[in-house]
Every structure is written in C-alpha cells, then in structure tokens.
Amino acid sequence: AGNDSTICYYSGSFSLGGTPAGGTWSGTGVTSGMFDPLVSGAGTYTVTYTYDDIGCLYSDTKKITVLSTDASWTSPLNWCESGGNINLTTLITGQTGGTWTGSGVTGNTFNPSSLNGAIPITYIVTNGSCSDTSTQNININPDANINLTSVAGTDTQTICINTPLTNITYNIGGGGTGANVTGLPTGITGIFNGGIFTISGTPTVSGTFNFNVTTTGICNQVNANGTITVNPDATLTLTSLNGTDNQTICRNNSLTNITYSISGSGTGANVTGLPNGVTANYNSGTLTISGIPVDTGTFVYNVTTTGICLQTSAGGAITVNPNATIALTSGTGTNFQTICNNNLITNITYLISGGGTGANVVGLPSGVTGNYNSDTLTISGTPLETGTYNYIVYTTGICSQDSASGTITITTNPTASISYIDSSFCSSVSQALVVQTGSGGGTYSAPNGLIIDSLTGTISPSLSNSGTYLITYIILPSGGCPQINANTIISINPVPISSYIITNVSCYGLSNGAIDLTVTDGTLPFNYQWSNLSTNEDLINIPSGTYYYTVTDTKNCIDSGVVNITEPTLLIASSIYTPILCYGDSSLITITANGGTTPYSGTGNYTETAGTYNYTVTDNNGCVSVTNAPITEPQPILISDTSIITNNTGSINITVSGGITPYNFEWSNSSTSEDLTNLTNGVYIVTITDSNLCTQTDSINISIQENPLIIPNVITPNNDKKNDTWQIKGIEQYEQIKILIFNRWGDIVYKFDGTTTEYSDVNKQWDGTTSKYKLPMGSYIYIIDLDNGKLKFNGIVSVIY
Secondary structure (H helix, E strand, O other): OOOOEEEEOOOOOEEOOOOOOOOEEEOOOEEOOEEOHHHHOOEEEEEEEEEEEOOEEEEEEEEEEEEOOOOOEOOOOEEEOOOOOEEHHHHEOOOOOOEEEEOOEEOOEEOOOOOOEEEEEEEEEEEOOEEEEEEEEEEEEOOEEEEEOOOOOOOEEEEEOOOOOOOEEEEEEEOEEEEEEEOOOOOEEEEEEOOEEEEEEOOOOOEEEEEEEEEEEOOOOOEEEEEEEEEOOOEEEEOOOOOOOEEEEEOOOOOOOEEEEEEOOEEEEEEEOOOOOEEEEEEOOEEEEEEOOOOOEEEEEEEEEEEOOOOOEEEEEEEEEOOEEEEEOOOOOOOEEEEEOOOOOOOEEEEEEEOEEEEEEEOOOOOEEEEEEOOEEEEEEOOOOOEEEEEEEEEEEOOOOOEEEEEEEEEOOOOEEEEEOOOEEEOOOOOEOEEEEEOOOOEEEOOOOOOEOOOOOOEOHHHOOOEEEEEEEEEOOEOOEOOEEEEEEEEEEOOEEEEEEEEOOOOOOOOOEEEEEEEEEOOOOOEEEEOOOOOOOOEEEEOOEEEEEEEEOOOOOEEEEEEEEOOOOOOEEEEEEOOOOOOOOOEEEEEEEEOOOOOOEOOEEEEEOOEEEEEEEEOOOOOEEEEEEEEOOOOOOEEEEEEEEEOOEEEEEEEEEOOOOOOEEEEOOOOOOOOEEEEOOEEEEEEEEOOOOOEEEEEEEEOOOOOOOEOOOEEOOOOOOOOOOOOOEOHHHOOEEEEEEEOOOOOEEEEEEEEHHHHOOOOOOOOOEEOOEEOOOEEEEEEEEEOOOOEEEEEEEEEOO
C-alpha cells in the first residue's frame, strides 16, 4: 500500500498506486484508485489496498493526512468612510487564524477613514507546509457634504409678506446626490439641479419658518438649517364698543376708552387731533385713547400705525360740551339771612351760565319763591312760617350741572319755663337735670352755694351747700325780640350718715353675731330697713352673712351700707396613728386640728394599745371637735403541732394561724421548712416569723421506742390452719388501726379501718385475697397507721402457696 503521507487540501487528486499492481483501493476520498482531498475534507484517513490472487485476498492500509488551508472570505463590497472600523474576522467564511494585509489594515481591523475607491485586501491562511490566499476589493464611498453658496446671512432672512425672497443656494457634494427641504412657508420652494439646491419664491403667509435641507444619497448624509421670518402687513382694528370712536361727552368727564388692536407688522401708532386732557398710549399691541377733556368743541383725530412692511390708519371724532355754572350776584351774605316772622326777605339772585339753561330751587319757606329769567334766578317773598330753611338751587341743561345753597332763618318771640323733677333734693344726689320748655339758647344762674351748669341747667346737689335757691333761665334779645326770664326754687337737704360696730360669730354655724348701728346728720325721725327684714336700728343673735341696710330720714334722704358678719371655718379635729404590727404592741396616736380659732387644746401625741379612742379638741373661742382613732392589731401567732413515729423515725407537722402571712420557719436543727421528717429522739424548737417580723416559738419532743408489733413478712393461705391470715401481734395495746395493702402496680388490694379488737377477728384479717378473689403469689406493700398517726409502719409481705 505504500507509506503514510500528508497533503494540502487544495493540492488536487492523485493516484494511490499499490504493489503488486491490479489491486483495488477503498476508503474516504477514494475513487477508482485516486484520492481527492476536496472530497475527503481536512483530517486523517485510513485507506485500504486489497489484492485478489486467484481467490486469495491480501490487503494493506496506509494513512493520508489532509491539511486544511481555506482562506475564503466575503467582502462587504460598499462601505462608507464614516461607517467605522471593520472587524475582518467577521468576514471569514473559510479557516480562521490567518493574517490580513492591505491599506488601512492593522491586525484584524480595517479602518476606512481617509480612504476612497476600491481597496484590495488579502487574507492568507497557513497550515504546516500548506497555505491559501484570497484577495478581494472593499469599495469605500465618501459621506455627503452641504455648503451655503449664496451670500452669508441669506439662510436667515426677514422679509415682508408677498415680497420675493433673496435666493438661498447650497452646494451638495461628496456622497450627496440630491436634497429635500422641509419647513418652508407657502410660496417658497426648493429645487436641486447640477449639484446646487436653490430655495426661492414669494411668501404668501406670515410667521417664522425654520427650514431644514437634508442631502440624499448613500453613506452618511448631512443637513443645513435656516430661518425665514415673514412679517405681515400692519392691521388696525377698533376693539372698544362700536361708536366709541365717535363720542359726545361733557367737559371734565372721563372719555369712554377708545381701543385699537394693532397687529401684523405694526409695532406702535401715532395719534393726532385729540383735545387737551386726552392722550393715546400704546402697550403690547393695543392703542388706548383715554383721559378727561379740558377743552370744548369737536375734535377729529387720526390714528396711523408705525413699523415695518405696509402700515394703515383709522380716524374718529370727539365732541366735548361745556358744564353748567352758577354764581351769586346779589350782595354778599344775602344767601344766609335771619329775619323776623312776616317781614320781606332781601332778594337773592344767581347768574346761570355754561351748559345751564334754567334753574330750580327747593327748601324755601312758604311765601318765598324762585323765578328764572334771562340767565338769572331770583329768590324773593315774605315767609309765612318760622324755622330754619336750607335751600338748594339746581341748574338744568346738558352735561354736568351746578348747584348753590343758602339758609333763610325766620324767628319768633321766644318763650320759656324751667323746673326740676323735684323741688327738694338730698345732698347725696350727684346730678339733677332741668326740664326746660319753650325757646332754647338761654343761660342758667343761681346764688352762691349751688353748683349749676350755666348752659345745661344741670345742678349738683352732692357738691352744693344745704339750703334753698332761686334758679333763673335768661334768653337774650334776638331777631328784634325782647329778653325772657324763667325762674324756679329748689332746696338741698343733708343726708343721714351711718356707722356701725360688729360682733362676729364665735363658732362655725352659730348665730351669736351682732351689729350696733349709729346715725348722725339727716332729719329725724329715721326709718331702718335690713335685708333680713328687720326694722330695728341694731341686730343681735344673727348668723354669719352679708347684711344690707338703708336709713331714710323724714326728707326721704337715704343712707345705706353693707355689713359682713364672719365666722371661723369649721373646727375639724383629725387623728393619724401608727399601725400595730404585732399582737400586744402599742400605737402612737397624733391628734391635730384645723379651722376654728387658734390656739387649740387637746392636740398632741398619745400612746395606746388596740382599741377605739375618742379625742376632743377645743379652740380659743371654746368651739369643740371630736375625732376617733380605731386602733387594730393582728391576731396572735398560734402554733399547733403533731409528732408522728413511723418505722422507728419521727416527723413533725405544724399548723400556723394568726399574724400576717407569709411565715418564715427556723428550727433548732437549722431547717427552714415548715415540717420535719426523718427525726431521731430529741426536743425540736421552731421560731416562726411573720411578714411584720413578729415571732412565736414552739418546742416538740420526739421519743422513738422499739417497734411494739410483730408483723409477719409472709403468709401461706392454703387452708392448712397455719399462717393462713396476716396476724399482727401487739396491736391490742392500741385502740385504732388502719391497714392498706398494695400490689406492685399501686392498686389497693386490701383495706381495713377500725379497732384493734375488730382486727383480732381472723375473718377480718387479710387472707391473701381481694374482693374474695385469690391473689397471685408475690410481694405486696403494706402501710399500718396506729391511733390516727401516733405510730406508722410500712414494709413488704409475701404471699406463698
């Protein structure tokens, strides 16, 4: 078959040969004695040569190793210069691990930047002595670019509506093959031709239009931005109510505001032809004409907008009418006259001018009238009634009217009378008002000693001297009338003055108080009235409280007062005492008091045993209070004890009562438990202490004697008359016996509770049965109790058959 061999994948097919010739080859990649590595693929293969020698078959094998060297890869064909680096290993379709060469290649990375056109790239794969090479082109395409070629600033234009745009041109280069534009106003378009993109036209709408030009083509595209601002023509619109631009108003009256909306390209406005006092102000798109005209006449005004683009104008008219005026033309002071009744008044005249065309007058007295003739109003006549008449003259006409006022006072002969609520006053009265009828305006007078207000006539008896006085009211002449005098007589009387001495109540709740009243001044006799309905001068044997009194003399002059009768607070005795902790001890009792009148007697400290005690406390006024002190004590500590002897050992059970639980136990053998067990002969002393630390002592004697009983430890209940029952010898010296017998599980199988005489009857003695049933042979536990616990024994007894 020949020697083993190694070949390359792309080396082509070859003849396998073989000796002797004429045999056949078989195996992977073998066809008609030829081995083709493209068929087998890379790897190691065993091929067999078989020779047939007249029915005898001979065979031999050899190994063929095919080394793979596939350098195939796929080019991305077109790549943009801004597309970024290419990882060449991602393009391999053959064997990996080879090397790359070519422009822009570093290791396994291809960098297309700064390259253009078809770039040849070679990939080489080597395996042993075999190698494969593949070279392909990567086409690098440039990115698009765009540049403004029209005059700088043409890409940011501001024009008026319906005005041609200055052409905006861009050069489209690089990978750009065309361009699109968005955001243009109506009437403006963009056209691409021969590498140039042109924006042109006439805008038919206003506004700010931000346009964007974007190149078209392969690879990275770019854009350019710009703004076309289209300003509208100015507009001027009346926005106040219809008719406000043609107003008729009165002088010095506020004009109804005239407003115009200025929009479009209008940025302000100028106004001509306005009357003085009326101005025009522009603010935020609104022109406002307002003010108060100070001139009269018809004023035609004109409003013209200002700003860029086409402007406009509007006009109107303002008619200003004058206001009415009135002026006094008669002598100064004739509009304020005071005359006597039934006399002619001095004529009062007023000139009516301006917007006034007539006049009316109100407020005149009967008999006096006002007449208007040829711009003059005349007030004249003879008044028929008295009083003060405030008249007002009102002009009539258009616009603001005027008025004038005056006063005509018509007087009569004065009359007067005066009096007071009483002709006699007590000196305790602070003030008394005069009752005056008739004409006012007079003054009051009186002799010295009487305090009187000369204007109001009010007298002050409490500030005046006692006595009788003539009071005069004087009205001086006025309006040609004579002086008038009015008189009245009053008297001022002294009031009684009281004082008192009080005796307060001595003890709380008693009625032994008194009030001793003394009265001076005033006019005898006196009348007394107390709030407790007494009419005596003095009060005796009264309880505490507030007492009101009045003293009235014969002139009805009154003095009054308030008297407070007090009493001590309630005397209260109280006791506190220490508790008795142990039976037979004593308590410290402390007696205190409060209320009443100090000092006290009967207070202090007292030492007492248990019992109830009453204590009396007396204050300085002899008032008494009783308190009690119930003193208790615990019961005495009592100890009862029981000593028990069981199986030659003793135990002590004690029961404690009285005192205050819990108890502490201290035995002479140092035990602190309540009961003792497993004791030997001796005297045991216990000291018991309760929670109040009170103690009691007891002593118990334990005397253990030898077991006086003979207790069998086995019975043989087989009816042979020998040892058939459990006979206990020596029990006859005791009165009572209790017997309990248990099986191994703790069940009671026998129970006896009676006298020892009864148990001496063999029919009552245990015979090894329970409820007449025979018990099994075995051991049983017994407990024997003699004379109610005096002696106890326990042990084991066996049953044998």
